[in-house]
Amino acid sequence: MSNPALVLRGIRKSYYGNVVLQGVDLEVRAGEIHALVGENGAGKSTLMNILFGMPVIHETGGFEGTIELGGTPVVPATPSDAMAHGVGMVHQEFMLLPGFTVAENIKLAREPSKPNVASRVLGPWGRGLESLDLKRMKQESRAALDRIGMSLDEWRPVAGLPVGHMQFVEIAREVDKENARLLVFDEPTAVLTESEAEELLATMKALAGQGIAILFITHRLDEVLAVADRITVLRDGAVAGRVDRADATVEKIAELMIGRALPERNLPPRPEGRTPGVALHLQNLVVEMPGEEVRGVDLDVQEGEILGVAGLAGQGKLGIANGVLGLFPATGTVETSGSPLPLGDTLGVLKRSVAFVSEDRRQVGLLLDESIETNIAGTAAHVQGRFLKGSGPFALLDKSAIRAHAERMIEEFDIRCQGPTQAVRRLSGGNQQKVCLARAFTLEPSLLFVSEPTRGVDVGAKDRVLQLLVQVNRERGTTIVLTSSELAELRQVSDRIAVVSEGRIQGILPPDAPDVEFGLLFAGGTAAGRGGDAVPQDSVSARLDGDAVGRRDPGEGS
């Protein structure tokens, strides 16, 4: 059983000149569970899109390298092409139709049918008109469910099934395909309860025992250790390391996942003589943001600090800011500077000197077809009544004040544009982000939430954006909660970094903590209990004093 079911050699892929895979080699043997782990953006999804022949790959110029399935070279051009070669995918978000029964879903688009009068008359064109063979559909679905040990009624509608069962219906569908050779499980346990996840892992082992090769994509390292035969770690689009189960430890994998040199911190000092209080106090914050649920966060943010919020996608780090700002339903206690903040009332929150730069720049952050100046000044005019002439309901926008302010911001933020009246849609990602920041800064907030400020922003603008955040923090003492998928940038500017996993804060680390500690917290709190590296509150206060910052800033003379 050592002939490889899947061999990938030298897979390279770039999107619009941005290299996401730089020569990945991977081999999965028949009957093996091979784990593929890596941070978001490490290239896992792109690799799977290539393997599955997704249109997004071919629309962006294809890929380099070779793929062999069962010894035959293959270039999957479409998903059905990949399926024809025996590749099955168990998706993270379910590809099930709630209105269909379990059997209909298992047999989706592969329904057994029998000829009838109409289909016979039409001959070769009549295949579509063959009647569904419900009896065979039922039998074959039953067999597939039995094969993975599910006692589920095959004639039940999928709507209303527990999430765990839905996952098994998906697996049954893949198993039912006659030539199933390789199954890809894409973060299959992300939505499952613990017992459901255990059941799933057992099923995976059983399937591997039947000779099916399994590629298991996950970030839960304990699960990797529990089932994987071999582990490949991807980092920044390249293979960072391969480990056999025998020599794998959680620490080793975590270090391979994160492992990059500590970015250079070169931050200006804080003005001295500040006595920090608590700027933001969260207690048992629960946010129902689909895909980014927050399941009970307790957090204190000190006045004047930059708090980084890190975590993998879908773990809830984005939900915190969205919940506090009232963009998604939230419960719990939120206090700013000691007084409670109304939940779900965005205008009320903004009036309390809180500002937010959304991760969703184009949908939430900007009015794309409006001018730069309107975008910069609009919120301040609406919330704070600034840039207005006259008073009451008939106040008019003060065009000249807005123009002057926008021009100052364009200069200060280095927004590359044709002028303050240009529509924001025409700007590049980085310049759009600067407009978002300019708008937030215009509000002169004491507490600023910034989410994914460098997503889709080119390298030069990235540094400028981070620099602006540090600048407003140092000069105006603005407290910043900076949420980002890029740990490196958090480590560059934050005073502390809170790591979110599974909707909770798993720990708070200093920015210079070793990679392995971050890796462990990312992987879902496996470090709880063995960590002891959470930063105690008083040391944070100390860090906010000038000398503590100076420790990391050799050029500073204070």
Place this chain on the structure above:
Amino acid sequence: MRRAPSARGLLGQNLVPLLFAALCIAGIVAARDAIALEILAGDIVTRLGRNLFLVLSLIVPVVAGMGLNFGIVIGAMCGQVGLILVENAGWSGLGALGAAMLFSIPLSLVFGGLTGRLLNRAKGKEMITGMILAFFANGVYQMIFLLLTGPVIPLHNQKILLDDGIGLANTIDLAGTAGKLDHLLRISFLGGRIQFPLATFLLIALLCLGLRWYLRTRSGQQLRTVGQDMHVAEISGIGVDRVRMRAILISTVLGGIGQILWLTSTGMGTMNTYSSHEQVGPYAIAAILVGGATVTHATIWHAILGTLLFHTLFVVAPLAGQAVFGAVQIGEYFREFVAYAVIGVTLALHAWKSRRG
């Protein structure tokens, strides 16, 4: 009443048909002196036979997730062209009726195909696109039959032209084909006061069985898959655009045949060349919605029940208006008002539900 929530859910799901049943009963009670029950029943039977085929032609696009096919007006135009061709040839009788249907099918396939191509580019906006497309198609139709017919397209039958020989007459008498199917196998009840057009209803029954059968074939299953989730269908290797095209073709062809049945049913017999097709879309759609169908769910029973209720209201509303307010116009106004109100409310409900879900 332990299962009160589900009882309320059931009521909520059937709110529209129940409301209309109540309106119908109130209308019948109000108009009881103006019309005898058996005459009313006879009228409703005629109207069922006249309208059901058209209403049934809406089901397939709903199942395919394309919403209510406002583009059915295009099928109706093709049906009218079929009738015009037959009138031009001067044919009459049942054979002529069949010929009109046969002529309409290739036209429906061509124009339905164009509709389908457009709707495939306007995914998620099929209804408004179909509606506006119908207005546009009406313009093309008028250009052909008002300007080009006569001078550019010569006609054999000069009687259906306007006096100056340019353009079709405003109304075309369908004496040659009208009532032919209804009269083929007619059963009389209550001394002839109810005339049951058996042949027409057999044709409708055949369509119902055909639809049921089709939805249980491989092709029908693909249709239902696409209707639930285009993305999942695409991933499963179903050609989504082709399936949607098929749905619109079926609907357009059935709409054309339905329009011919409608125009040639007993009591009609005259085609308003430039306006008969215009109201077809909204009225058929209102009828299926009254039966409890929604933008995402429609069955044969919705079509039958809805047509029954909607047209009962159509018959009794003017009579009730006469009896209660002393003015027929109020009833006339009321039924027009109701048709658009039910479409508007259903679309609003759909938007509300899909935002919540």
